[in-house]
Amino acid sequence: MNFLETVPTGLLIGGEWxxxxxxxxxxxEDPATGDPLAYVADxxxxxxxxxxxxxxxxxxAWAATAPRWRSELLRAAYEEVVxxxxxxxxxxxxxxxxxxxxxxxxxxxxxxxxxWFAEEAVxxxxxxxxxxxxxxxxxxxxxxVGPTLMITPWNFPLAMATRKIAPAxxxxxxxxxxxxxxxxxxxxxxxxxxRSVGLPAGVLNVxxxxxxxxxxxxxxxxxxxxxxxxxxxxxxxxxxxxxxxxQLLRVSMELGGNAPLxxxxxxxxxxxxxxxxxxxxxxxxxxxTAANRLLVHESVAAxxxxxxxxxxxxxxxxxxxDPDVQVxxxxxxxxxxxxxxLVSDAAAHGAQVLTGGSVRTGAxxxxxxxxxxxxxxxxxxxxxxxxxxxxxxTFVSDDEAVAMANATEYGLASYVFSENMSRILNVVEGLQFxxxxxxxGVVSNAAAPFGGIKHxxxxxxxxxxxxxxxxxxKYVGIAP
Numbered sequence: 001m002n003f004l005e006t007v008p009t010g011l012l013i014g015g016e017w018x019x020x021x022x023x024x025x026x027x028x029e030d031p032a033t034g035d036p037l038a039y040v041a042d043x044x045x046x047x048x049x050x051x052x053x054x055x056x057x058x059x060x061a062w063a064a065t066a067p068r069w070r071s072e073l074l075r076a077a078y079e080e081v082v083x084x085x086x087x088x089x090x091x092x093x094x095x096x097x098x099x100x101x102x103x104x105x106x107x108x109x110x111x112x113x114x115x116w117f118a119e120e121a122v123x124x125x126x127x128x129x130x131x132x133x134x135x136x137x138x139x140x141x142x143x144x145v146g147p148t149l150m151i152t153p154w155n156f157p158l159a160m161a162t163r164k165i166a167p168a169x170x171x172x173x174x175x176x177x178x179x180x181x182x183x184x185x186x187x188x189x190x191x192x193x194x195r196s197v198g199l200p201a202g203v204l205n206v207x208x209x210x211x212x213x214x215x216x217x218x219x220x221x222x223x224x225x226x227x228x229x230x231x232x233x234x235x236x237x238x239x240x241x242x243x244x245x246x247q248l249l250r251v252s253m254e255l256g257g258n259a260p261l262x263x264x265x266x267x268x269x270x271x272x273x274x275x276x277x278x279x280x281x282x283x284x285x286x287x288x289t290a291a292n293r294l295l296v297h298e299s300v301a302a303x304x305x306x307x308x309x310x311x312x313x314x315x316x317x318x319x320x321x322d323p324d325v326q327v328x329x330x331x332x333x334x335x336x337x338x339x340x341x342l343v344s345d346a347a348a349h350g351a352q353v354l355t356g357g358s359v360r361t362g363a364x365x366x367x368x369x370x371x372x373x374x375x376x377x378x379x380x381x382x383x384x385x386x387x388x389x390x391x392x393x394t395f396v397s398d399d400e401a402v403a404m405a406n407a408t409e410y411g412l413a414s415y416v417f418s419e420n421m422s423r424i425l426n427v428v429e430g431l432q433f434x435x436x437x438x439x440x441g442v443v444s445n446a447a448a449p450f451g452g453i454k455h456x457x458x459x460x461x462x463x464x465x466x467x468x469x470x471x472x473x474k475y476v477g478i479a480p
Contacts, residue, residue, distance in 0.1 A: 003084075003087040003090065003091060003189075004037065004038070004090075004091065004094065004185075006189075007038070007091065007185050007188055007189045007192070008188045008189070008191070008192050009025075009038055009039060009040045009041060009185075009188065010040075010041045011041050011043055011047055011051070011205075011206065011207050011208065012188070012191050012192075012195070012204070012205055012206040012207075013047065013050050013051050013054055013205050013207070014050075014053075014054035014057075014201050014202050014205065015054075015195065015200070015201025015202060016201070018041075019041055020041045020042055020043045020044065020047055021044065021046055021047060022044070024041075024042040025039040025040060025041055025042055026039065026040055026042045026181060026208075026210045027039055027040075028040055028095055028181075028182070028183070028184060028185055029095075029182075029332070030094055030095070030097075031095075031096070031097040031182075031328075031329040031330065031331050031332060031364060031365050032097055032318075032319035032320060032321075032328060032329045032363070032364040033319070033363050033364055034363055034364060034365075037094055037095055037185065038185060040184050040185070040188070040208050041208055042208065042209055042210050042211070043207045043208060043209040043211075043215055044209065044211055044214060044215055045214055045215050045217075045218050047207055047209075047215070048176070048178075048207050048209070048215040048216065048218070048219055049218060049219070049222075051176045051205035051206075051207050052147060052149075052176055052205075052219055052222060052224060052225060054201070054202040054205050055147040055148075055174040055175060055176050055202060055203075055205055055224075056147050056174070056224040057202055058174045058200065058201065058202030058203050059144075059146055059147055059173075059174045061200075062144075062172055062173075062174050062200065062202075062203050063143070063144045063172040063173075064172075065172065067121045067122045067124060067170075068121075068122055070121045070169055070170055070172065071118045071119070071121040071122050071170070072118070073169065073197060073198055073199060074114050074115075074117055074118035074121065074166060074169055074170060075114070075115065075118040076197040076198070077114050077193060077194055077197050077199075078111050078114035078115040078118060080193055080196070080197055081107065081110070081111040081114065081158075081162075081190075081193065082111055084193070085104065085107045085108070085111075086104075087189075088103075088107045088158055088186065088189065088190075089103035089104045089106070089107050090103070090321070091185055091186050091189060092106055092107070092157055092158060092183075092186055093320040093321055093328070094185075094321070095157065095182070095183045095184075095185050095186065096154060096155065096157055096182075096183050096186075096331065097284070097320055097328040097329040097330070097331065097364075097365075098283055098284060098320050098328045099320040099322075099325050099326060099327070099328050100320055100321060100323065101323075101326075102282065102283065102320075103320070106156055106158055106159050107158060109156075109159050109444065109446070110156070110158040110159035110161070110162040110163070111162070112445075112446035112447075113159070113162040113163050113166040113167075113446045113462065114162055114166050115446070116166070116446040116447060116462070116466075117166035117167050117169070117170040117466070117467060118166075118170070120167070120170050120464070120466075120467045121169075121170035121171075121467075124142050124170075124171065124467065124471065125142070126139065126140045126141040126142055127139075127140045128140075131477075135479070135480070136477045136478065136479060136480070137477070137478040137479075137480060138475065138476075138477060138478075139475070139476040139477075139478060140473060140474070140475050140476075141473075141474050141476070142471040142472070142473060142474075143172075143471065143472050143474055144171045144172035144173045144470060144471065144472070145171070145173055145226050145227045145250050145470050145471060145472050146173060146174075146224075146225075146226030146227065147173065147174050147175070147176070147224055147225050147226055147227070148164075148168055148173050148174070148175050148176070148225075148226065148227040148228070148229060148470065149175075149176050149178070149216070149219055149220070149225055149227070149228050149229070150164045150165070150168075150175055150176065150177045150178065150229050150230075151178050151212075151216070151228075151229070151230045151231070151232065151240075152164065152177065152178070152179050152180060152187065152231055153180050153231050153232050154179075154180035154181075154182040154183040154331055155183075155283055155286045155287060155331070156283070156287075157179065157180070157183040157184075157185075157186035157187060158186050158187075158190060160231055161177065161179065161186070161187045161190055162190070163446075163450070163461045163462060163466075164177075164229050164231075164461065165177065165190075165194075165204065167461070167466045167467045167469065167470050168470050169199070169203070169204075170467055170470075171467055171470035171471050172470075173227070173470045174202060174203050174204070174205075175203065175204045175205065176205045176206075176207060176219070177191070177204065177205065177206045177207070178206075178207055178208070178209065178212065178215070178216065179206065179208060181208065181209065181210050181212075182331055182332065183331075184208045187206060188206060188208070191204055191206045216240075217243060220240070220243040220244055220246070220247065220249065221243075221246060221247065222247070223247060225247065225249060226249065226250060227249060227250040227251070227252075227469075227470070228240060228244050228249045228250070228251050228252070229251075229252040229253075229459070229469070230251075230252070230253055230254070230255075231254040231255075231288075232255065233255065233256055233384075234255040234256040234409075234410075234455045234456070234457075237253045237255045237457060240253075241253065250469075250472075251459070252457075252458070252459030252461070252469050253457035253458055253459060254288070254412075254450070254451060254452070254456075254457050254459070254461065255288070255410075255412075255452070255455060255456050255457035256288060256384045256410055256412070256455065256456060257288040257289060257290070257292070257384060257410050257412035257413055257452065257456055258292045258293065258381075258382070258383070258384055258408045258409075258410040258412075259279070259289055259290060259291050259292055259293070259410075259412060259413040259414055259415065259433075260291070260292075260293045260294075260295050260404070260405035260408075260414050260415070261275075261276055261279055261280075261291035261293070261294050261295065261414070261415040261417070261441075262295045262296075262395075262401050262405060262414070262415065262416050262417065262418075262427065263276075263294070263295070263296040263297060263300065263304055263417045264297050264398070264401070264416075264417065264418040264420070264423060264427075265297040265299045265300055266418055266419045266420050266423070267297075267300065267417040267418050267419065268417070268419055268439075269300060269303060269304055269307065271417065271439055272304060272417040273304065273307050273308050273311055274441070275415065275417060275437075275439065275440055275441035276291060276294060276308055276390070276415075276417075276441060277308070277311050277312070277441065278440075278441030278442055279291035279415050279437070279441035279442070280294075280388070280390045280441075281312075281315065281326070281327065281369065281388060282441075282442065284327055284328050284329070284330060284387070284388050285385060285386060285387045285388040285389065286330065286331060286335070286386045286387065287386075288384070288412055288413070288456075289412060289413040289435070289442075289443060289444065290385065290386070291390070291415055291441070292381070292384065292385045292391075293381050293391060293393065293404075293405075294308075294390050294391065294392045294393070295392075295393055295394070295395055295401055295404050295405060296392055296393070296394055296395070297394065297395060297396070297401070298394040298395065298396055301373075301392065301394045304392075305354060305371065305373055305392055306354075308371060308390070308392075309354035309355045309371040310355075312355050312356065312369040312370070312371050312388075312390065313355040313356070313369065315327045315369045315388075317360060317366050317368070317369075319364070327366075327369055327388060328366075329364040329365040329366045330365045330366070330367055330386075330387060331365065332365055333365055335365065335386060335387065336359060336365045336366075336367050336387075338386070338387070339367050339385065339386070339387035339388075339389060340359055340367065342379055342380040342383065342385065342387075342389070343357055343370060343372070343380070343389055345378060345379050345380065346372055346375055346378055346379075346380040346391065347372075349376060349378050350374055350376065351372040351373065351374055351375045351376075351378075351380075351391065352372065352373045352374045353370065353371070353372055354371040354372065354373060355368075355369065355370065355371050356368035356369050356370030356371065356388075356389075357370050357372075367387055367388060367389075368388070369388040369389075370388060370389040370390065371389075371390050371392065372389065372390070372391045372392065373391075373392045375391040375392065375393050376393075381393070382408070384410070398423060398426065398427060401427070402427055402430040402431060405431055405433075406430075406431065406432045409454055409455040410452070410454060410455050410456045411432050411433045411434060411452045411453035411454035411455070411456045412433060412434055412435065412451075412452035412456035412457075413433060413434070413435045413436075413437065413443055413452070414431050414433040414435070414436050414437070415436070415437045415438075415440075415441060415443075416428060416431075416436060416437070416438050416439070417438075417439055418438075418439070424438055432453065432454065433452065433453065433456075434451050434452035434453050434456065435448075435450065435451075435452070444462075445462065446462050446463075447462065447463055448462055448463045449461070449462055449463035449464075449465040449466065450462045450463075450466075
């Protein structure tokens with residue numbers, strides 16, 4: 001029996017797998033072929049409410065568990081994910097489309113959140129001090145926020161789940177997880193793994209649905225829910241925030257991005273091209289941290305553009321299960337249509353296509369790796385691309401580069417390539433982004449705080465800061 005056949009396709013509520021009340025299901029497609037992979041339970045508001053019932057019922061006992069016990073459970077989950085890494089990597093590739101090498105990287109990255117927060121679970125602290133006037137002892141302690149609704153995206157189906165679930169387990173919060181409808185199988189498999197290593201019933205509940213608004217809206221009005229954490233588009237995040245305001249929910253939002261990648265005249269071009277390939281093509285460009293705007297000093301623009309275009313043109317497209325493939329499909333036809341529209345619009349406004357620029361015909365949702373130059377201020381530089389397309393623009397001065405980089409409503413990730421440390425520090429201080437990669441094309445690390453500013457959201461996932469999102473502070477004044 002292959003791993004796919006063992007993945008649950010129901011709803012996990014109160015520690016048991018069950019069907020939707022009306023027995024309805026939806027199809028999960030392989031984006032490389034368009035063929036169905038599985039049919040998954042399609043829940044509505046009643047099932048989502050039942051999941052919150054179980055989370056609320058389990059919260060008090062779960063919060064009272066020993067930190068070491070929660071830590072060891074997370075460590076056991078980490079070891080089990082590592083043991084089954086190939087199964088998870090294949091599952092990610094099948095339902096999301098990325099090449100197996102990248103899926104293996106996601107499994108390693110996702111597993112690290114389990115290991116990191118296993119270590120953080122036993123380091124939740126407080127403080128004891130004396131009031132300045134000497135009349136009171138001040139005790140500050142941390143407690144779990146409480147039942148949490150987690151909404152995850154489709155592009156990193158394991159890592160986006162572990163990045164939220166691991167700190168919640170460490171902090172002592174119960175959960176209702178709604179994974180993206182395009183890629184629910186990885187979350188379902190991970191939930192079963194947690195169940196197998198001893199996570200108590202009701203602590204994690206997983207509800208899959210194609211009727212997200214119908215299912216989620218009543219939960220956001222329920223006083224038992226205490227936190228909402230969402231990763232997805234800025235537009236959806238704003239709507240969820242408005243709904244969450246009625247109950248004053250604790251909210252974490254990791255939203256859209258429009259990352260600039262700055263290449264200065266003194267950059268090591270080999271390093272810059274390699275870093276740009278990683279920053280642009282990770283996940284076929286379908287990442288909120290993807291380099292959407294390549295800003296290159298005019299003195300090195302021709303050399304960088306030619307070498308970068310050659311590297312992009314050499315990428316082989318195909319189904320991610322083929323070990324020789326570097327570029328998989330986009331997630332669905334809607335995503336591909338958006339990329340094609342943005343490229344077509346840029347070309348109509350004078351952009352030059354150095355390589356690619358077209359939809360690949362046939363099965364699956366493929367778009368050629370594409371490099372554009374002479375790109376002005378058009379839709380392709382303002383919208384989140386989410387595809388294998390790299391628009392290159394030029395700048396003359398450091399101040400112009402920083403101004404161009406900051407000319408966006410988003411503020412998630414950015415990248416700087418330079419060999420001059422003074423320039424690097426000045427530019428980093430001027431960039432209005434929550435994360436900056438210097439001479440590297442990847443910033444994500446479980447030990448670092450992931451998150452943005454402006455319309456890219458607020459709150460941090462990972463690092464020492466990550467567990468704070470699931471903890472509330474209580475102060476106790478004690479008379480001596």
